[in-house]
Amino acid sequence: MTKIDTSSPENVLPTPSHTVGPFYGYALPFRGGEQIAPLGHPETITVHGYVYDGAGKPLPDALLEVWGPDPDGNLPTADGSMRRDPATGGFLGRNGVEFTGFGRIQTDADGHWYVRTLRPGARGANAPYLSLCVFARGLLVHLFTRIYLPGDETALAADPLLSRVADGRRGTLIAADEGHGTYRFDIRLQGEGETVFLEFQ
Amino acid sequence: MTLTQQDIDAEIAAEHAAYRKRVADGGPVEHHPRRDYAPYRSSVLRHPGQPPIAIDVTKDPELVELSSPAFGERDITEIDNDLTRQHAGEPIGERITVSGRLLDRDGRPVRGQLVEIWQANSAGRYAHQREQHDAPLDPNFTGVGRTLTDDDGCYRFTTVQPGPYPWRNHVNAWRPAHIHFSVFGSAFTQRLVTQMYFPNDPLFPYDPILQSVTDDAARQRLVATYDHSLSVPEFSLGYHWDIVLDGPRATWMEEGR
Numbered sequence: 001m002t003k004i005d006t007s008s009p010e011n012v013l014p015t016p017s018h019t020v021g022p023f024y025g026y027a028l029p030f031r032g033g034e035q036i037a038p039l040g041h042p043e044t045i046t047v048h049g050y051v052y053d054g055a056g057k058p059l060p061d062a063l064l065e066v067w068g069p070d071p072d073g074n075l076p077t078a079d080g081s082m083r084r085d086p087a088t089g090g091f092l093g094r095n096g097v098e099f100t101g102f103g104r105i106q107t108d109a110d111g112h113w114y115v116r117t118l119r120p121g122a123r124g125a126n127a128p129y130l131s132l133c134v135f136a137r138g139l140l141v142h143l144f145t146r147i148y149l150p151g152d153e154t155a156l157a158a159d160p161l162l163s164r165v166a167d168g169r170r171g172t173l174i175a176a177d178e179g180h181g182t183y184r185f186d187i188r189l190q191g192e193g194e195t196v197f198l199e200f201q
Numbered sequence: 202m203t204l205t206q207q208d209i210d211a212e213i214a215a216e217h218a219a220y221r222k223r224v225a226d227g228g229p230v231e232h233h234p235r236r237d238y239a240p241y242r243s244s245v246l247r248h249p250g251q252p253p254i255a256i257d258v259t260k261d262p263e264l265v266e267l268s269s270p271a272f273g274e275r276d277i278t279e280i281d282n283d284l285t286r287q288h289a290g291e292p293i294g295e296r297i298t299v300s301g302r303l304l305d306r307d308g309r310p311v312r313g314q315l316v317e318i319w320q321a322n323s324a325g326r327y328a329h330q331r332e333q334h335d336a337p338l339d340p341n342f343t344g345v346g347r348t349l350t351d352d353d354g355c356y357r358f359t360t361v362q363p364g365p366y367p368w369r370n371h372v373n374a375w376r377p378a379h380i381h382f383s384v385f386g387s388a389f390t391q392r393l394v395t396q397m398y399f400p401n402d403p404l405f406p407y408d409p410i411l412q413s414v415t416d417d418a419a420r421q422r423l424v425a426t427y428d429h430s431l432s433v434p435e436f437s438l439g440y441h442w443d444i445v446l447d448g449p450r451a452t453w454m455e456e457g458r
Contacts, residue, residue: 002301002421002422002424002425002426002441002442002443003301003426003428003441003443004302004304004308004443004445006304006308006309007308009307009308011308012304012306012307012308012445013232013418013419013422013445014232014233014306014419014422014445014446014447015393015395015422015423015443015444015445015446015447016232016233016234016395016414016419016420016422016423017233017234017393017394017395017447018234018381018394018395018396018410018413018414018423019241019243019244019394019410020381020383020394021381021396022329022331023319023321023327023329023331023332024319024381024383025329025331026319026327026328026329026343026345027317027318027319027344027345027381028317028319028383053246053247054245054246054247054250055246057246059247065392067265067266067268067269067270067389068265069265075265075268076270076271077271078271079271079272079273079274079275079276080273080275080276081270081272081276082272082276083275083276084275084276084277084278084281085278086278086279089278089280089281089287100270100271101270102270120265123263123264123265124261124262124263124264125261125263126261126263126264126265129265130265131265131266131389133389133392135394136247137243137247138241138243138244138245138246138247138248139236139244139247139248140233140234140235140236140238140241140244140248140410140413141233141234141236142392142394143236143249143253144253144266144390160260160261161254161256164254165254169251189246189247189248189249190246190247190248190249190250191250194249194250194251195249196251196254197249197251197253197254198253198254198255198256199253199254199255199256200255200256200258200266200390200448200449201255201256201257201258201449
């Protein structure tokens with residue numbers, strides 16, 4: 001049942017997903033979760049936006065996780081996103097030097113979120129992007145999407161995923177440039193302007 | 202209109218019947234819930250209407266999603282996996298030990314990855330300000346734990362048995378006792394957030410969240426097994442719960458790991 005017999009592959013079946021529920025807020029978010037960029041790094045960008053439901057209402061209880069490469073396209077291997085204080089059990093915050101590439105952000109009461117990270121570099125034939133995973137009360141299985149940044153139209157046009165997405169929906173994966181390294185990326189879970197979500201196989 | 206348990210029961214039964222028909226018609230076994238599952242009312246406006254776009258990870262080893270964030274010793278403290286020792290006093294409740302292995306779809310251990318848990322206290326109350334249930338808070342219990350899996354993929358927590366609690370999906374809705382789990386794999390594609398239940402809970406058939414897993418065998422995989430060998434003499438009762446991560450990973454990178 002819940003002791004998995006690993007001697008035969010047919011017995012190794014996935015544990016089902018469940019919703020994160022409404023009460024993760026005292027458990028999963030950590031200090032500095034949205035501040036991935038090392039302090040003062042010149043390649044720092046801010047991505048922010050809202051998460052909306054099918055009625056166009058912002059979600060005050062969504063949890064987002066961001067994972068992305070450094071500006072050279074290298075995948076971070078540093079731990080320490082949620083450094084802890086052994087004296088109090090609390091969070092120390094990031095050390096401001098190392099880049100872990102990982103962030104975790106709770107939407108605020110307005111349904112707004114932001115992340116400050118490093119501009120991702122390209123990997124292989126892909127245009128640069130940040131991977132984004134969305135959790136929420138009401139969402140029985142998390143949703144994956146990507147944040148592409150505008151600017152390099154050639155790279156975006158050649159991206160293996162973006163080139164497969166219908167024109168009308170492609171824009172949901174590309175953040176809007178607001179200047180000064182700030183980008184807007186809204187997530188619409190359902191309905192008009194619904195964000196393109198991904199399934200990995 | 203007031204939504205009763207009978208209404209929800211009928212909807213749950215209809216969803217189970219629809220799943221059985223899909224399988225009878227040759228459809229695949231569904232290990233995960235459908236995001237569009239109306240008996241859980243919060244899902245109604247929060248599931249996409251469009252199908253996801255499939256990405257074949259075997260075509261591109263450079264995908265960001267084939268790697269995973271790293272966590273290490275500095276991301277946890279020594280008592281993070283013992284939820285009974287995080288305050289000055291002992292929490293109220295039946296102490297339990299929950300342990301198991303984190304595995305991938307090939308049954309291989311997932312080593313050194315982060316397992317996070319959170320739960321209600323023994324009275325069924327979360328230490329969350331928005332929690333409305335008027336059961337007592339326990340000043341000696343927060344209900345948050347973290348650990349890293351060891352070289353065999355094992356994790357282990359000491360905590361107290363969480364209580365069931367009411368919620369407002371419908372009139373007289375109660376969640377079976379559960380512990381929330383958040384786990385990472387070696388690839389971000391394997392990310393999993395779920396809930397572990399306890400054996401023989403009479404609330405199982407009434408709960409639209411558990412029943413959202415319409416496959417009977419898959420639903421059973423969310424229920425821990427009582428394991429006497431994990432029970433600690435004079436201290437705690439033991440439950441065993443293995444977790445298998447779904448989602449593809451970078452098999453070509455794992456040679457020799």
